[in-house]
Amino acid sequence: MSPGTERAHFLGLPTAQVRFPYLPGYLAAGTVRSAGPDLLEGHRVALRGVGHQSLAVAPVESVHRLPDDVAFEDAAVWHLALTAMHGLALGGHRDGEPLAVLGAGLLGAITRRLCAARGPSPSVCLAVAASAAKEWTTRTEPGTTFALAEQVGAWSRRFPLVVDVTGTADGLRTATSVVADGGRVVVLGSPRAMLAPFPCGEVYGRGVQVTGAHIRTLADHEEPALTKEFFAMLAEHRFAVRDLLTPWPVDDAHVAYRRLAEDPSFVGAAFHWTARHEYKRECEYESGREYEGGRQRRRARSRTVSHRKKPEPVxxxxxxxxxxxxxxxxxxxxxxxxxxxxxxxxxxxxxxxxxxxxxxxxxxxxxxxxxxxxxxxxxxxxxxxxxxxxxxxxxxxxxxxxxxxxxxxxxxxxxxxxxxxxxxxxxxxxxxxLRWDERFRRAHALMGDGLVGPPLGVQCAYLVDKRASYFHGGYSGRSLSSWRMSKKLSGGGFLIMNLIHHLDGIRALLGTEADRVYAETVPSRIAPELDDTVSVVVRFGDTVATFVGGSAVVGGAGQQMLVWGEHGRVQLLPEMTYTSLRNSRRPAQDRVSDGGDPRSRAIAGFAAAVREGRAPETTAGDALAAQAIVEAAYESARCGHAVAPASLLPGGDG
CATH class of the missing domain: 3.40.50.720 (NAD(P)-binding Rossmann-like Domain)
Incomplete structure (x- = not known):
């Protein structure tokens, strides 16, 4: 796993948008299955530009044969090592020259360890990070000192070379606070911000040289020498990073990505494809953890074999x-x-x-x-x-x-x-x-326990910035069609496309039907038949709920959802937090993440209902009630007064 790039793609960070179909990853190593030039079946090789997959076809220039005693995990970072070596070369790093590396992720660690492995004179290295979460990665590096970014500005020592591997807008500012007058700063890898403040005064006033380095700026004629040097280090066991990579069963790859997004101490994973089911059994985890080599690791345990037959899948x-x-x-x-x-x-x-x-x-x-x-x-x-x-x-x-x-x-x-x-x-x-999001389910349980008390009010916002291309190809552009621009074919705009999730979620959370609905809408400039900006007020019994949504909000504030009552309040989105005055035996505040893919849990829940012959979590009646609220909102926006959803259903007064 290339943690910087793949985390950015996974989270959709600026400059890291992808188009689907998309195969993540580009670091790999394995054994040859079909012979090529100078390679035989069974030869161990490292590969560049190969995604996460069990079998790949690669051009010969992207394949390098490995000695038998070189670990796959160390060889797989070939691509990142070239990036780091290229950056060090552009920065003019000399054997034994002190340097500071900003960023403690995998690329930062590779940069530090390459400096230590390259020459007979060890480089004094300062590792700088925004938090201490990855400090453990430096503990096996004798020449490395770890420091927090907020501390280094007060240091008297300055370094002739600083490599910024943070990928953040603030990285360059920190780099100029560490570099010596007349020194060099290398901004390494891909930036994850469209705009960043540039400390012009310090750079020019102090004679600092700033250089950008990326694998794409590495000239073809320079790559063979760096490749030869890297694999020589591996063969001589002068360089290794496998201690930083968590072995991960590929069947649980989605968990690794979730951890990459949420756990700041996580450096990366090595996905194992060979005999992956056997590997998964060997690596089943229990919930307890232990510390090994300065980092937190899950304890592997022996598996208790169950002879109970698993139910047939739906x-x-x-x-x-x-x-x-x-x-x-x-x-x-x-x-x-x-x-x-x-x-x-x-x-x-x-x-x-x-x-x-x-x-x-x-x-x-x-x-x-x-x-x-x-x-x-x-x-x-x-x-x-x-x-x-x-x-x-x-x-x-x-x-x-x-x-x-x-x-x-x-x-x-x-x-x-x-x-x-x-x-x-x-x-x-x-x-x-949304009903299967862990934040929603935890909030539902807390409200059931009375920690919020009788609900008084609800405030929801769903504010995004959809590209114009969305109306022709959705978010991914995977399937081109104009149905999203037609009220007849779609049923409406942002209200029925997106805000319906909040309407259904709050109805389920409160356990009360909507009594009346008042709404105002503004049409989309891209698709005039559809609503783009929506404001809805819904009365659920004694609770008043407001919903605001829009798809043309520059910068997009995302989703917010808050419920308050007589004894406390619970925020569901963007993260679940609550405050309660009701029960002193529980913490007054708590935080819960989304808990993984709710869509997958929804399908698993539906499959369980089918197998067990019971009603699903969301029944046809629930979906009909949500549709009635949407229809009442559209009717209210048309006629200018509140509409009762029940009046639109059979047996209603409408």
Whole structure:
């Protein structure tokens, strides 16, 4: 795992946007399966530019043979080592010259250790980081001193060479506080900010030379010499980083990415593909931890073999392989008790891509999916106007249905789907993934325990900055279509596309139906038929809830959700925190992360409901209630007064 780049891609940081289909990773090592020039089957090799996969085809110039006693983990960082060596060369680093390295991640550690390995005279090295979380990486480096960035400005010592590997907007400012007059600063790797303050006065006034270095600035004719030097260090056992990489079973890769995003002490993972299921059994963890070599590691334990037979997984087919479909495909693969066996999309290339990623079969058409005996359930991730026909056909074919929100484009169509579900012998649910977010579930439990008290108010905001291309290709641009620009085909804009998640979530959290709804909307400048800015006030019994949303908010503030009551308040988004005056035996405040992929847990929960023959977490009635709130909001915005959702449903007063 290349932690800087992959974390940036995973979080969608500035300058790190990706287009789908996307294969992460570019550091690898393994054994040759098919011979090439100067290589035989079974030879051990390192590779550059190869993503995380069990089998790869690579050009010969991206492959380097390894001695038998060189660890794969050390050799796999070849690409990053070239980046660091290139930066040191541009900075004019000399044998034994002191230097400071800003940033304690993997690239920073590689830079420090290369300096120590290169010559007979050890370099005095200062490792600087914003926090002490990765201080443990320096403890096996005799010539390295660790310091916090906030401390180094007060130091009297300055370094002739400073390498900034932070990738942050503040890195260069810290570098100028450490570098000596007339010294050199190398900004190494990719920046993760579009704009950054540049300390012009200090740089020019003190004669500091600033140079940028990236693997892309390494000339082709310079690469062979650096490669030869790096592998010589490996062969002579002068360089190693495998102690910094956590061995990770590839089946749990999603957990590694979550940890990379959330755990500042985590440097990176080495994904093991060979005999991965056996490896996973060897590396099963218990919740306790121990410290080894100065870093926190989970304790491996022996496995207790259970002879209890696991229940058969629910076999899913995916209808729709576009912007949301690819997320549902991965979530189904990851979900406990679920198996993705087939997929279909009218654009064959999209289905074939998901087939390659998941191993499922590509169906010929929808009838082929619904006629298959090996399909128990379908996930429908298609444009909104197709939901009714597909859901009803699937129910009539005896398939369980998990439908992406909303139920349909309008309340009348949604009612027909709900009626079909009532008469079917199978289960229907709608994928409102917020309900499966760990923050939501923890908040629901806290409110059930009375720590908030009778709810008084709710405040929700959903403010994002959608690119104009979203309306033609979604967030990823994976599937081009104009349905998102049509009210007839989509049912509406931001309210039914996005804010419906908050409306459904708060209804579920409060356990109360909406009495009346008042709304105002502003049309989109890109798609004038649709609402772009939305403000909704909903009365849930004694609780007043306000919802604000918009898709053209420059910079995008993200999502916020807050509920308060007589005894406390709970914030669900962006992070779950609560304060309560009710129970002194519990901490007054607490924080909870999202707990992983809620979409995968939603599919696992639906699969469990199907197996056990019980109602799903989100019933057709729940989805119909959410659709009624949306319809009431659109009607209120049209007529200018509050509308009762119940009046729009059968038996209502409307």
């Amino acid at each position: 076999r899913f087919a995916l209808l729709g392989c576009g912007d949301i479909g690819i997320k549902d495909a991965q979530a189904t693969v990851d979900a406990e008790g679920a198996q993705l066996v087939a997929c279909f999309d009218p654009t064959t290339e999209l289905a074939e891509d998901i087939s390659r990623r998941s191993g499922c079969r590509v169906a010929a058409d929808t009838d082929d999916v619904l006629g298959r005996a090996d399909v128990d359930a379908v996930v429908i991730a298609t444009p909104h106007h197709t939901h009714e026909a597909l859901a009803v056909a699937a129910l009539q074919a005896g398939k369980h249905v998990l439908l992406e929100k909303p139920l349909s484009t309008d309340l009348a169509s949604a009612q027909r789907i709900a009626e079909a579900a009532k008469t079917a012998h199978s289960t229907l649910s709608v994928l409102f993934h």
